Amino acid sequence: MTSRLQVLKMYKLFIGGKFTRTESERYLSAVNPKTGEKLCNYSRASRKDVKNAVTAARAGYNSWNDKSAYERGQILYRLAEMLEGRNEQFVNEILQSTKVTKSFAIREVQKSIDRIVWYAGFSDKWSQLVGTVNPVQAGYFNFSIPEAMGIVGILLPEELPLLSLISNLCPVIVSGNSCIIIASENSPLPALTFSEVIATSDFPAGVINILTGMKKELIPHLASHMDVNGFSYADSNMDFKKQVQENCAANVKRFVLNTEKDYFNDENNESLLKIQNFVEIKTVWHTMGL
DSSP: OOOOOOOOOEEOEEETTEEEOOTTOOEEEEEOTTTOOEEEEEEOOOHHHHHHHHHHHHHHHHHHHTSOHHHHHHHHHHHHHHHHHTHHHHHHHHHHHSSOOHHHHHHHHHHHHHHHHHHHHHTTTHHHHHOEEOOOOTTEEEEEEEEEOSEEEEEOOSSSTTHHHHHHHHHHHTTTOEEEEEOOSSOOHHHHHHHHHHHTTTOOTTSEEEEOSOHHHHHHHHHHOTTOOEEEEOOSOGGGHHHHHHHHHTTTOEEEEOOOOOTTOHHHHSOHHHHHTTEEEEEEEEEOOO
């Protein structure tokens, strides 16, 4: 009897709610850092893929921002449910993609699920803490109301490929933004598998887009795109920081530098301040009736 050949998985980009190969048809190899064994191929995104992701993110923003805060919270909670159901798969993928122990991988996945739940519960509460009624002259009401920025680019660090993704993603989307994520270059598989969870958790297409490839190729195109409204720099490598800041200045994007070192720290990562980084404050005047 002939031995059966295993069907190897080809990890694709996640753009506009669909799994797509890069338009350039280039790919990279994912390798187990413990053994040096090749795990699979994954797509190496190009400038055109960045453009496609921005177009998808704009459409996703329009539908996502129209939803109530309660609805967004329910969808986030559904995301946590789906991740819980695939707990073991993510543990194995983190083990294959990094040098951590199994107990550490289990802890990372569990903390990721808990963090999503926290933001899901906070989704219809945070705006009341940020917005206010301002004291103004008699005869007028004056309200300050937080609003989503639009499209946010997120550059992830190489460490903790799942937990760092969740910790940087949730503050961006909970307020109604859409996003484009540049995943870990060395350990992209957990982020790509997470896109499969997103696809089955009721998110409108385009709200979350995930690109993989060479960071030095993707960062300039995402940071300089004129339809991107903000950029979250969470990479511990500061080599691209100055370039991103200069690109953001072209259309006055908001540049948010996240220097978080301990993503297991709840006080730092489950915070109203994290959400405020990605909202604008709108002030409305209204006359009082007699």
